[in-house]
Amino acid sequence: MHLVVIAWLYVALMMAVAEATNTTGTVLGAVFTFLLYGLLPVALVVYLMATPARRRAIKAREAAEREAAIQAARTASDTPEAGGETAADPVATVREKT
Numbered sequence: 001m002h003l004v005v006i007a008w009l010y011v012a013l014m015m016a017v018a019e020a021t022n023t024t025g026t027v028l029g030a031v032f033t034f035l036l037y038g039l040l041p042v043a044l045v046v047y048l049m050a051t052p053a054r055r056r057a058i059k060a061r062e063a064a065e066r067e068a069a070i071q072a073a074r075t076a077s078d079t080p081e082a083g084g085e086t087a088a089d090p091v092a093t094v095r096e097k098t
Contacts, residue, residue: 001049005042012038 012034020030 005046008042009038 016030016034019025020027
């Protein structure tokens with residue numbers, strides 16, 4: 001895929017050079033030729049082609065975060081004091097007098 005991108009940018013650059021060096025061409029026209037025929041289409045195609053890879057990376061990262069949360073919950077439940085709660089209720093219960 002990289003070879004196609006490089007080749008297309010090379011062709012667009014040569015088109016821009018040909019326009020800039022032509023007697024009726026301008027440098028501004030060459031810049032727009034390179035941008036509109038070269039960089040913008042290539043950037044769009046590369047972005048669209050990379051979308052599945054970005055989705056896979058996001059799903060993998062979310063799965064790793066879920067697994068880390070599950071592992072942390074398992075570790076916290078193994079030791080009673082690791083949960084952050086006190087072992088007993090600090091307030092004594094009130095009993096009714098009979």
